[in-house]
Amino acid sequence: MEWLKRNQITVGAGLVILVAAYVFYAVNSNVATSMFSGAWFFAVPLVLGALTGVVGERSGVVNIGIEGQMLVAAFAAFFSAAATGSLIVGVLVGMLAGIAMGAFLALTTVKGLMDQIIAGVVINIVATGLTSFFYRPGKVLSANMPQWEVPLLSKIPLIGDVFFQSGPIALFALVSVPVVHFALFRTRWGLRTRSIGEYPSAADTAGIDVIRMRLVNVTIGGIFAGAAGAYLSMEATGGFERGMTAGRGFLALAILIFGGWRPLRVFAAALFFGFTNALASQLQGVISIPQQFITLLPYLLTLIVLAVAAGRVRAPAAVGQPFVKGEGS
Amino acid sequence: MSQEATQDSTQDTTQNTTRDRPVEATDRSAAPAERLLDIEGLSKSFGTVRANRDINLHVGRGEIVALLGENGAGKSTLVKQIFGLIKPDHGTITIKGDASPIKDPKDAIRRGIGMVHQHFQLVPVMTVAENMILGHETTSRGVLDIEGARQLVRELSDKHGLKVDPDVEVEDLPVGTQQRVEILKALSRRVDLLILDEPTAVLTPQETDELLTVMKELAAGGTSIVFITHKLREVLAVADRVYVLRQGGVVGEVATADTDARGLATMMVGRDVVLRVDKEEATPGDDVLSIRDLVVLDDRQLRAVDGFSLDVRAGEIVGVAGVEGNGQRELVEAIAGMRPPQSGRIDLLGKDITKANPHDTHLAGVGHIPEDRERHGLVASYSLADNLVLNRFSEKPFANGFVRDFDEVRKNAEALFTEFDIRAAGVQAMAGSLSGGNKQKVVVAREMSFRPKLLMAAQPTRGVDVGSIEFIHRRIVAARDAGAAVLLVSAELDEVLSLADRIAVIHGGKVVAEMPGKDADRTEIGRLMAGDH
Numbered sequence A: 001m002e003w004l005k006r007n008q009i010t011v012g013a014g015l016v017i018l019v020a021a022y023v024f025y026a027v028n029s030n031v032a033t034s035m036f037s038g039a040w041f042f043a044v045p046l047v048l049g050a051l052t053g054v055v056g057e058r059s060g061v062v063n064i065g066i067e068g069q070m071l072v073a074a075f076a077a078f079f080s081a082a083a084t085g086s087l088i089v090g091v092l093v094g095m096l097a098g099i100a101m102g103a104f105l106a107l108t109t110v111k112g113l114m115d116q117i118i119a120g121v122v123i124n125i126v127a128t129g130l131t132s133f134f135y136r137p138g139k140v141l142s143a144n145m146p147q148w149e150v151p152l153l154s155k156i157p158l159i160g161d162v163f164f165q166s167g168p169i170a171l172f173a174l175v176s177v178p179v180v181h182f183a184l185f186r187t188r189w190g191l192r193t194r195s196i197g198e199y200p201s202a203a204d205t206a207g208i209d210v211i212r213m214r215l216v217n218v219t220i221g222g223i224f225a226g227a228a229g230a231y232l233s234m235e236a237t238g239g240f241e242r243g244m245t246a247g248r249g250f251l252a253l254a255i256l257i258f259g260g261w262r263p264l265r266v267f268a269a270a271l272f273f274g275f276t277n278a279l280a281s282q283l284q285g286v287i288s289i290p291q292q293f294i295t296l297l298p299y300l301l302t303l304i305v306l307a308v309a310a311g312r313v314r315a316p317a318a319v320g321q322p323f324v325k326g327e328g329s
Numbered sequence B: 001m002s003q004e005a006t007q008d009s010t011q012d013t014t015q016n017t018t019r020d021r022p023v024e025a026t027d028r029s030a031a032p033a034e035r036l037l038d039i040e041g042l043s044k045s046f047g048t049v050r051a052n053r054d055i056n057l058h059v060g061r062g063e064i065v066a067l068l069g070e071n072g073a074g075k076s077t078l079v080k081q082i083f084g085l086i087k088p089d090h091g092t093i094t095i096k097g098d099a100s101p102i103k104d105p106k107d108a109i110r111r112g113i114g115m116v117h118q119h120f121q122l123v124p125v126m127t128v129a130e131n132m133i134l135g136h137e138t139t140s141r142g143v144l145d146i147e148g149a150r151q152l153v154r155e156l157s158d159k160h161g162l163k164v165d166p167d168v169e170v171e172d173l174p175v176g177t178q179q180r181v182e183i184l185k186a187l188s189r190r191v192d193l194l195i196l197d198e199p200t201a202v203l204t205p206q207e208t209d210e211l212l213t214v215m216k217e218l219a220a221g222g223t224s225i226v227f228i229t230h231k232l233r234e235v236l237a238v239a240d241r242v243y244v245l246r247q248g249g250v251v252g253e254v255a256t257a258d259t260d261a262r263g264l265a266t267m268m269v270g271r272d273v274v275l276r277v278d279k280e281e282a283t284p285g286d287d288v289l290s291i292r293d294l295v296v297l298d299d300r301q302l303r304a305v306d307g308f309s310l311d312v313r314a315g316e317i318v319g320v321a322g323v324e325g326n327g328q329r330e331l332v333e334a335i336a337g338m339r340p341p342q343s344g345r346i347d348l349l350g351k352d353i354t355k356a357n358p359h360d361t362h363l364a365g366v367g368h369i370p371e372d373r374e375r376h377g378l379v380a381s382y383s384l385a386d387n388l389v390l391n392r393f394s395e396k397p398f399a400n401g402f403v404r405d406f407d408e409v410r411k412n413a414e415a416l417f418t419e420f421d422i423r424a425a426g427v428q429a430m431a432g433s434l435s436g437g438n439k440q441k442v443v444v445a446r447e448m449s450f451r452p453k454l455l456m457a458a459q460p461t462r463g464v465d466v467g468s469i470e471f472i473h474r475r476i477v478a479a480r481d482a483g484a485a486v487l488l489v490s491a492e493l494d495e496v497l498s499l500a501d502r503i504a505v506i507h508g509g510k511v512v513a514e515m516p517g518k519d520a521d522r523t524e525i526g527r528l529m530a531g532d533h
Helices: A002-006 A008-027 A029-058 A066-084 A087-111 A116-134 A159-163 A168-186 A188-198 A200-205 A210-236 A248-258 A263-286 A291-309 B006-030 B075-082 B105-110 B128-133 B146-160 B175-187 B205-220 B232-238 B261-269 B328-336 B358-363 B373-377 B406-420 B436-449 B466-481 B493-499 B522-529
Strands: B035-046 B049-060 B064-069 B090-095 B113-116 B193-197 B224-229 B241-246 B249-255 B287-297 B303-313 B317-321 B343-348 B366-369 B454-458 B485-490 B502-507 B510-516
Touching: A002 A008, A008 A029, A008 A263, A029 A066, A029 A087, A029 A159, A029 A168, A029 A188, A029 A210, A029 A248, A029 A263, A066 A087, A066 A116, A066 A210, A066 A248, A087 A116, A087 A210, A168 A188, A168 A210, A168 A263, A188 A200, A188 A210, A200 A210, A210 A248, A248 A263, A248 A291, A263 A291, B035 B075, B035 B224, B049 B075, B049 B224, B049 B249, B064 B075, B064 B205, B064 B232, B064 B261, B075 B193, B075 B224, B105 B113, B113 B175, B128 B146, B128 B175, B146 B175, B146 B205, B175 B193, B175 B205, B205 B224, B205 B232, B224 B232, B232 B261, B241 B261, B249 B261, B261 B466, B287 B328, B287 B485, B303 B317, B303 B328, B303 B485, B303 B510, B317 B466, B317 B493, B328 B358, B328 B366, B328 B454, B328 B485, B358 B366, B366 B436, B373 B436, B406 B436, B436 B466, B454 B466, B466 B485, B466 B493, B485 B493, B493 B522, B502 B522, B510 B522
Parallel strands: B064 B224, B064 B241, B113 B193, B193 B224, B317 B485, B317 B502, B366 B454, B454 B485
Antiparallel strands: B035 B049, B035 B090, B241 B249, B287 B303, B287 B343, B502 B510
16 A cells, blocks of 8 residues: 555556557557557567666666677577577577676676776677677578467457567566566665665675675676567567667666666656657658658657656666775765 | 863753762772773774774773764774774774674674764665664565564664654654664664764754763663764763873873863863963954845745844954754855845845855855865865865966966965964875864865955864864954954854854844853853743
8 A cells, every 4th residue: 555655656657558558459459559569579678778777776886888788698699599599598698698798897897996987888899899790691590489478468458469478588578577676675685785876885884795796786687688689689680780789778778767767667668668669660651751760769759858857866876986895984 | 162162161061960970980990890892902004194003992881981082083993993894903802702803894783883973874765664674684585574674663762762753764854863763773783882983973952962861871771882072071971981082092091070171172182272262352343244134945945044134243253053953054055145045135345245156255255164064165176275275266366367376376275284284295185185173274274364354154163173173263263353254153052152252042043132242141042042032
């Protein structure tokens, strides 16, 4: 009950949107289903990328390298799947690549005290360079990613079609959102993670090992960006292209901020972006604007959203600041 | 002169407390108290600075021990070692007979040590309950037991009579309540020794008195307390014994029953402190500052200053006395141009400065020693030389057109270093590296060096050591004698009483009484400050 009270605006807005979606569905079920499916299709990597951001930044480490993490993971996932002929190996290697990139960020910034922004830029540049250099055209996957239907849930009109009949990585994203949200706000790990991102010296005096926790969180958090990369090259397209993340890592960052570093709101924000994108695709046939302008829309929206949201949401207070034991306090 | 030093005027309270004390002291010496903490030969250096040297100290069970010393005497370094935040170079710390090194705060907590830090170690965006359990959470099936945490807060606050709501986010609490949360947090684990690092620095006089009561109750219940302060009144009011630190070493250990304010002050600074401000009779001239019906809103948009009127003449010190939070901060900010008033009028030498910005206010001749020197007084990452011209760096002689004249800036700094006895590694040292007293001297030096028509000093000696307090007070009187009008705003009644030629008592944002400073009666002022008029 208290939870409802605290989140009444979010819950209320969610209900309004849900009702609107079903009205739309009642009017034209085909268009509605395809638009919302398109929205989720676009939103999956954004949600996953933003979750990496949530875990890292709630621990006090800025991650602007999500784009690079995703790109390397997309590359590693696709080529390992193509080489071994195993989709599972591909997905796992993608996730591991995300974790490895997370470990790089963690070691350079938390242990090495490198500036977090610079470390993120390095990740992005290195990712572009490496994946372009080692890219070999002409590889294909042995099979398409499977489509899974969740029993019962997939039978729900609209929601079932959009969310519960999809590939494994999209389902992973769907499950990850409430899991991370719950972990962040209801578990010991979450309380400690939030404390080291807000006021690390308080956590330190309470006997929490800030350095170790940041290292672990930033590293493990890379799993989501890794999954996002695997989604792009394996589940969404079935191929790797140079620079195929196309700024989605930065969109994920925008969504992270728009969602106020809270997984459930991040999910809503990502869907909103996805829906705008789907709407733009629909409009393509209706009004005569060059296609380039329409694909520009999500990025334009990012600028607007950030300009509006920037002053209203509050980042974890210690984000971006290295923690050195015994300093301050 | 200072709040600590004017013990003569507060003898009633101190004598009462010291009178009970010898009885307790003899009780303890009869049955040798269990040694809870024993420190031998403790030394710690940071680079070439010897922060602690060869310190010997012990604390018995249920004993309150004060660590007294000027800023930079090494008190905080000492307690941080007891709490395992930093490691000693030499020496041993024995807790309840166990002399093994204290590995980290967790180890210290496990061995029964709790610490309330000078800067609260609370996460502002978390609730009281969440802060309370941070680091030793209980969970059931992986889920945080927040209901248990709330219960814990309620039980502890009932048990110790410290009222606090478990569900409020810490950042929404007043400072005094945040401190309660800190104390409760320490008490939530079994604590034998509670360390309080300058607990009263941020408290109002009322909150201070409450804290002192709590400390006595805890000690009566068997908890030992080590507390850092540089306020002599508090030492005499609650401590059983005092260790006086100077330049990293213990220079004196004394039972409070055997000493008084003057004796402690002498030990602290190593020379006799002038306990009163010597000043001539004021010879006021014309009005310099004239405030009429001023209304200023606070951050919550409430009328903090509510119809305030006051005149300050050249060559006099007007002291604004009042309990903190009665509009003093907003008043000072309005005069300084930092907070636009809602209505009313502020004139300086007949010129309307009601809507002037801080720079124009400065140009009009107002020197401002701000209450929060860290935020409004200095730029920590700038050199001292730059900080000393912070309000005039673009004016002659410190600049020619667009180009700064670093020679002049340096010369100015060197002259002020001598004149104001600023102790630092050099004029190019970062302001942030100085102790509190020296930082304040830098601010005072800058604001006085341009011979302001009006000198506005807000809490000028807060968190400053006794030696610096004395110095700053003398400079304020000197500024008056040189013809400046001085507006002194202070929460320390003793400071106002010893400096002011005229006293205005503020309550609820307006002046409720004005009187000459010479023979003002502190009981009467106390009554007026409390809103009884």
